[in-house]
Amino acid sequence: MKPEDTSNEKPHRHIKHTERRDFLKKSSLLTAISLAPGSLIKAAEAELDEKFASALEQLPLSIEVNGKMQQVNVEPRVTLLDFLREQLQLTGTKKGCDHGQCGACTVHVDGKRVNSCLSLAVMHQGKKITTIEGLANGDELHPMQEAFIKHDGFQCGYCTPGQIMSAVACINEGHANSKDEIREFMSGNICRCGAYPNIVDAIADVKNGGQKA
């Protein structure tokens, strides 16, 4: 699914559940009458069926991601995480558990850290999302990114975007005043390679260097 420009459409078309059910019922009835195998029927009516279903299932969404306004259609059931990864191809935000248990998917929503797997994309109408791809200023890395490299705050690198987004927010929240406090307020971000002490050193370093909010 590619993002589409829907800027001329009215936001929030309300779709009644019954419409979709009726459609499916009729569609199923037709296929049942034909007594042909499901796969053949599907091949015949696939395009129309899918396009129609798809139009009914999607809602328009205006969302700012890394400073760029996106006008897209998205199914209400799509998580912010899958929206970023699969529709915007922003794969820097990682899926580690899909249940808010690991923190790999941490992004900033209006500056606050959020597990993107635990929120739906459509909940963020008009909001500003920052992902790891939007943290650096062009080629100039954010101090937290520099500090992670310097202190070797990762091994495999998979939890790293989430750790960094969380770390930036941790300082901005005022929760980085001691190493113990950093450990406590970073405990939602799991690193299985076990780079924790180096991550804590990196955050402390940035905090000492006076990161600006």
Added chain:
Amino acid sequence: MKDLSSNNKSIVDGPSRVDGKHKVTGKARYAAEHPIDGMLYGVLVDSTIAKGTIASIDSKAAEWAPGVKAVISHLNSPKIPGYDDKFYGLKVFFNNKVLFYGQPVALVVADSFERALHAATLVKVTYNKDKSETSVDKNLANAKLPGNPRMKDYVRGEADAYKKAEVSLEEEYLMPLEVHNPMELHAIIAHWLADDKVKVYDKTQGIKDTQESISKTFKLPQENVQVIAEYVGGGFGSALRTWPHEIAALLGAKKTGRPVKLVLNRMQMFTMVGYRPYTRMKMGLGATKDGKLTGITHEATAQTSRYEEFTEATVNMSKFMYKCANANTRYRLVQMDVSVPTWMRGPGEATGSFALECAMDELAYKLDLDPLEFRMKNYAEVDPENGKPFSSKHLDEAYKLGAEKIGWYDRNRKPASMKEDGMLVGYGMSSGTFGAFRWEATASARINADGTLVVQSAVSDCGPGTATSMVQIASESFGIDASKTSFILGDSALPPGPTQGGSGTTSALGSAVFDTCLALKKQLHEIAAAEQDSPLYQSKFEDVKFEDGDILLSRSKKVAITDLLKKKNVPSIAVTLESKGNEELQKYSMYSFSVHFAKVHVHPLTGVVRVVQVATVADSGKIISEKTAAGQMIGGVTGGIGMALTEEGVFDDRFGKFINNNLADYHVPVHADVPHIDTIFINKPDPIINPMGAKGMGEIALIGFAAAIANAVYHATGKRIRELPITPDKVMGAEV
């Protein structure tokens, strides 16, 4: 703020990872992150019984759901030519048999992840359920000698000699089931480019292994299978082999004629990609009154699956770690209705070392000896198993350095004697070991006209920092700045590299890189020495040096490699070379060693254990990259903290299913669990194993660590906890 000062100088000052910038900016692409036009999404339907047969699969509703392109099960799966009698392992969608809870029984392929996920819920499967067995403890009577002939009973001197010893000990220890849980979910994108040609983006620690496995399974020429794994988000062993979900994705792509992306969910990570097996152990140790070991007996009974046998070297460490004339081991397996276990960081030894190193601590207290002194009294100068000399062993020095760092001799050795801040204080130590190897590997090295050096091999890196180490080996070997050196990995089309497992990558691949760079240097020198107008004309290779991109005979007689290539009018010169160890290696026992010291706080009322200080020492030959090596050690300790205190995969044996198959209920260590960790390297090159003198350290970082914690808990409380993990209920319930 003093508390925020950074204190790991070797990490901060050393060269950083060559792929660091990609990892901190989100540019590093892992298996599931390669965009391909027309990609479909696969979601697996898992069995909801542990044993029995599939009675029916109704996939009509799923097939008719929007966006669904295929539903594949044993009823309609494309035939897999490699699923013959010789195939070892679970054959996915092969027949109606269910062998464990969570077995993939169908695959739904749709045009979006959400549509596939929803349609997967519409597949209705009914079963004929048989009674399943998943409790090792209830089935110990069914334990059998493994089929693997290397796992037979071992006896040196007299079996069970500990029973006759002046001072003896016999205790049982438990390693529960542990799950790797790398942060990246196992994932694959399967893309058939033609009927007999496929490209996969896969999470694998062994690119060539995966290529071979897929080519065998689908009976394809090996060169028609391309495996890409540029970045791997952790593995710890779980990505050392090809699993059924990878074959399922290939089937889905075959059936639909489109690329299919399949990402496991976290629950499936517990059942589809292996785990460390639940293992019950008995240790018998005997010694003279003055502390000389006279008998070591190590028995282990581990779980495996019914459809495939998994064995590991659980009891091996007890054969050679300490000097003792009498030693014997017994290793047994219980077949259960579970998925097959696999190698997990420190396979075998991590389990076995827990029993051996706790028992050593227990016997030391019985003998009224310091546990470190007791180990030194039984120090093995040569390998007790075969009488061979060690290629290098500085374990004694490691003991000394670790003890100094933690303040070992400042403690009061008496159990339950120390307190601070209202907490019981305990110190514990242990040691670990793992075989050091040198497998064969091939690398290519190319020097370009612009003076840059490009080294390549088909290896993947699940985190240790292979590209970083290889750049350092290549730049040192070739005499060129690291900034002008790059290492390309992650593609099966490159020269065959080793699988990243068994702590063997740096030794195998590093040797290949070293040797290839040497051969390239010789070739360049040969060209220069043949030029009549060259200052190096007719010089000998032994007399020249390579420095900063120059070939030097002396300060005044030198040739820039870039000029040489320009003069010859070639864009580059490349060498590809296979490298392997010689027969000399057979004369030695080759091992890496580690020593772990830990200080814990135990809450006197709740029994909560907190690790407050760690000193870990690696004797693994020359350290190639101090920064990434320190990361490995810290990571091993972190894994060890989980093993010691929190990690345990729990089954509900009534249903044969996991009850904590997620990261909220299966507790891996988090930031708050891990203190500052001091890493110490002996950093003395092994003169035998390879040209760099480097041995592996991924496994030894973890092996033994859990015993250090258990021993520290005993020192703090006077209570011996012999069943991992050491949770508060066990500490509170145990008797002094």
